Amino acid sequence: MKVVFRVDASFQIGTGHVMRCLTLAEELKDRGHEVIFISRKLKGHLCDLINQRGYQVYCLPSQNKTINNCDTKHAQWLETSWEIDAQQTIQIIGEYIKCVDWLIIDHYALDHKWESQLKNYSKRIMVIDDLADRKHLCDILLDQNYYLNFEYRYKYLVPSNCKLLLGPKYALLRDEFIDLRKNLNNKKNDEIKNILVFFGGSDPTNETLKALYALNKLDYNKINIDVVVGVSNPHKDEIKDYCSRFPYINFHCGIDYMAKLMRQADLAICAGGTTTWERYCMGLPAILISVAYNQIEICQALDSLGIDYYLGKSEEVDEQDIINALYKFQTKDISLQNSSKKALQIVDGLGKYRVVNELLKY
Known part of the structure; x- marks a missing residue:
């Protein structure tokens, strides 16, 4: 054809x-x-x-x-x-x-x-x-x-x-998600050791930096943070400079190994776009912020599933909202293990x- x-x-x-x-x-x-x-x-x-x-x-x-x-x-x-x-x-x-x-x-x-x-x-x-x-x-x-x-x-x-x-x-x-899922180990506990931050290829409102500011207000020195930006992100140089100041923050731009980062992450802070189903294939729950009109209804529906925690539209969410959400996962008010299992059941x-x-x- x-x-x-x-x-x-x-x-x-x-x-x-x-x-x-x-x-x-x-x-x-x-x-x-x-x-x-x-x-x-x-x-x-x-x-x-x-x-x-x-x-x-x-x-x-x-x-x-x-x-x-x-x-x-x-x-x-x-x-x-x-x-x-x-x-x-x-x-x-x-x-x-x-x-x-x-x-x-x-x-x-x-x-x-x-x-x-x-x-x-x-x-x-x-x-x-x-x-x-x-x-x-x-x-x-x-x-x-x-x-x-x-x-x-x-x-x-x-x-x-x-x-x-x-x-x-x-x-x-993509094949990378299908291949890695075959050898995916379910999360054994609710401890947060790795966090993935990704707000799509462009992220025009710079939610990435907002999330990083929130993370650095907490005692997260023992946690690995992977930050992914697209090549079309207008703030990528500013984000890269910020990440370089901290040994526990890893900057990634225009990568082809997102599945690997999602597999090793325990929690994501991200938008409600097309990467949602990549996350679910890898069993990765998230704190969600909608960055576009078309993401709002999806984010609300995902929140109802008990997998992701939706904070609201980008202009309505500040650093303290992200911090409060992180505390919910950190104190096990929301179980990462249960959320991960639910995600895996939805996307094969x-x-x-x-x-x-x-x-x-x-």
Whole structure:
């Protein structure tokens, strides 16, 4: 098959959409299918990374302006009109790609209007979404997240014949997580020895430094702290400088060994993005701070599971809130061992195989 991904990354969008598409692309490529990306060159784009991973990527030009001409909540992420984006995508398919078996769209700014323009240029359309806030015209819809009402969220938003792949059983995880899970040891006690701090690829509000300030107000000299930032993080130099002052804080940037860090960590302080399911595959509970609108509902649902402890939106959370949450884990008011076991039961790491198998049924 020939599979085309339409996905963007930017300082505003973050990197999670591209990263999960790359995970799915890897599995498709391993099974002998051709994979191509179409992505816009926004500030903080990952076109070069996609190309480095061995994929042909057609880069849409940066428009340097925002045209909010549709009713999607994230319309401004596109930085152009949906009509122009659709025309540019159609042009690339018509001139360079030709026949497309699956067009896979992972973009909060695109909806059924865009998809209706592309339906004649691909045999099938798949949408990856998390929000359930707009209509789609697609054959398959994937939402790998856990919500309290996840079975009903898309009831009136997709065609009646659309196949819904819903919940963490379809979580798109890289091979490193699948491989390490095979030899994963359950946490034997509730003692905190290693903490992982990670707020996504961009972290525009610098929650990373907020968490580090909170940790250093406690007596954490005997605890190892791993700090991970993405290459598109605008604060990475400031964070690196801060970490260098303390022998127990380890700075990591643009890494490919996140599974290893998650496996050795006892607790994470992080956002509620796509790395949630990576954590659960590794049995790692967290103190959560939502850094984007689309993370709020997910974080609330995760808190209800008794695995993660949700503090609230980034602008509402201060260092003392983080300290208070750490005390709850430190005093065993919340059991790390029980939280870890619950997480492992939710994500088995085999989601990408299930998704590709569904694609191959058509």
